[in-house]
Amino acid sequence: MQKSKKVQICVAMLKSSLPQEFSPKIGIVLGTGLGNLACSLQDARHIPYADLPGFPQSTAPSHHGAFSAGTLAGISVILQQGRCHLYEGRTPDDICMGVRVMAELGITSLILTNAAGAINPLFSAGSLMLITDQINLTGQSPLTGPDEDSRRSRFPDMSGLYDPDLIRIMEQSALSLGIGLKKGVYLCIPGPQLETRAETRAYRLLGGDAVGMSTALEAIAAKHRGLRVLGVSCLSNQNLPDCMAETTIEDIIATAEKAAAWLESLLLAALPALEKECR
Numbered sequence: 549m550q551k552s553k554k555v556q557i558c559v560a561m562l563k564s565s566l567p568q569e570f571s572p573k574i575g576i577v578l579g580t581g582l583g584n585l586a587c588s589l590q591d592a593r594h595i596p597y598a599d600l601p602g603f604p605q606s607t608a609p610s611h612h613g614a615f616s617a618g619t620l621a622g623i624s625v626i627l628q629q630g631r632c633h634l635y636e637g638r639t640p641d642d643i644c645m646g647v648r649v650m651a652e653l654g655i656t657s658l659i660l661t662n663a664a665g666a667i668n669p670l671f672s673a674g675s676l677m678l679i680t681d682q683i684n685l686t687g688q689s690p691l692t693g694p695d696e697d698s699r700r701s702r703f704p705d706m707s708g709l710y711d712p713d714l715i716r717i718m719e720q721s722a723l724s725l726g727i728g729l730k731k732g733v734y735l736c737i738p739g740p741q742l743e744t745r746a747e748t749r750a751y752r753l754l755g756g757d758a759v760g761m762s763t764a765l766e767a768i769a770a771k772h773r774g775l776r777v778l779g780v781s782c783l784s785n786q787n788l789p790d791c792m793a794e795t796t797i798e799d800i801i802a803t804a805e806k807a808a809a810w811l812e813s814l815l816l817a818a819l820p821a822l823e824k825e826c827r
Contacts, residue, residue, distance in 0.1 A: 552696055555645065558600045559652045565595050566617050572624040573826050574819070575650035577631055579662035579762060579782075580804055585812050586627050589618035597630075603649075604642040606630040615646075621819045626650055633761050635740035640690040643762075644769035657714065657776040657826040660767060661811065663804035664760035664781040665743070667752050668732055673786045674807050676814070677730040678718055679710050679779030682764045683756055686738050690769040704772045713825055714778040721818035727810050732757025734781060736764035745789040758783060776826060780814075782807035 578585055586592070596614045597603045606613045612629040619625065628646045632638045647658060666673060695702050715731070722729045735756030737743065743751065743759060751759055758781050770777050784800040784807070 554602045555648045555652060558603050558645070558649050561600050562595060562615060562649065562653065566593055570617060570624060571654055572617065572626045573654070573656045573823055574623065574625045574659065575628065575647075575653075575655040575657070576625055576659040576815070577628045577646065577661060577766060579631065579660075580784075580801060584805070584808060585620075585815065586612075586616040586629050588620060588812065588816070589616055589625075589627070590620070592616055592618035604632045604638055604645060606632045607636050621816045623819045623823045625819070626653060626655065631762055631766070633740075634686055634688065634738045635761060640688050640692065640765050643765050644690040647766050647769045647775075648773065651770070651773040651775060655775065657711075657778065657822065658766075658770045659815070660763045660770075660777065660779045662734075662760050662763045662779075662781050663784040663800055664734060664758035665785045665787045666757070666783040667735075667748055667759055667787045668730075668757040669788055671730050671732070671757060671783055671786070673783055673803050675728060675730055675783050676807060676810055677732050677734075677758055677781040677783055678715050679734045679763070679781060680715065680731050681710060681733045682767060682779075683733060683735040683754055684764040684768070686736055686764065688765065690765045691772055700772055700774065706768070706771060709767055709771055709777060710779055711776040714776060714822060717821045717825060718778065718780070718814065718818050721821070722814055725813060725817055727814055730757070730783075734763060734779060735759045737761060742795070743787065745792055748787045748789040748792065759787070778822070780811060782811060
């Protein structure tokens with residue numbers, strides 16, 4: 549369980565760098581290849597992770613490593629540009645520290661984005677998938693350890709982890725823009741190696757539609773903190789075990805960056821309704 553003193557130190561540093569009146573209700577975590585959304589911020593303030601004592605630094609490719617605060621579509625938001633992962637040797641507390649910091653800043657809803665491989669044969673690379681549920685195969689939880697938060701349940705219910713009302717808003721916005729959206733289950737593995745053919749078959753049998761190396765632990769931590777959770781995967785490659793093509797992290801990032809343009813348009817269209825729903 550996250551050490552609250554470490555979180556509070558980072559929160560105090562962030563507050564000292566942000567306007568006093570800044571009060572975001574929505575936080576967004578930007579995954580692999582998706583960091584360019586921060587360029588659309590108005591009145592932006594950027595605070596590198598390196599300026600926050602004890603905050604874990606990301607070493608993953610294309611993860612910029614900063615909090616960015618400002619407005620998108622007239623809505624106050626705070627962005628986490630890049631995250632850290634179990635495969636970097638990080639703990640679940642490290643991975644979820646950004647979520648807990650944003651919760652202390654007052655957000656009520658969290659949008660998690662990632663690049664993921666499509667394992668549903670009907671899903672194609674370059675498309676977007678709304679996450680309706682998840683399978684955590686990391687073997688770890690951000691709630692493990694001493695329970696320092698008596699205000700919240702030690703055993704939070706996860707049956708409605710991804711908020712159906714927020715999903716509905718995204719679907720309506722996608723329909724108005726003519727953007728195709730898939731919906732499916734996100735399966736999280738530790739990585740960093742990509743999955744084998746046999747693993748891909750197994751993950752599909754378990755009910756996964758997309759596979760990645762992030763998001764699941766953050767979603768658990770967010771739900772524990774009482775946040776409403778929305779998740780979107782940019783499907784960066786297609787994993788078909790009977791005709792699996794080799795891929796590289798460079799290819800994955802390039803495809804995610806192309807899909808990110810659709811995601812940015814979708815978020816800008818949906819944010820006013822999302823913010824209204826989350827008040």
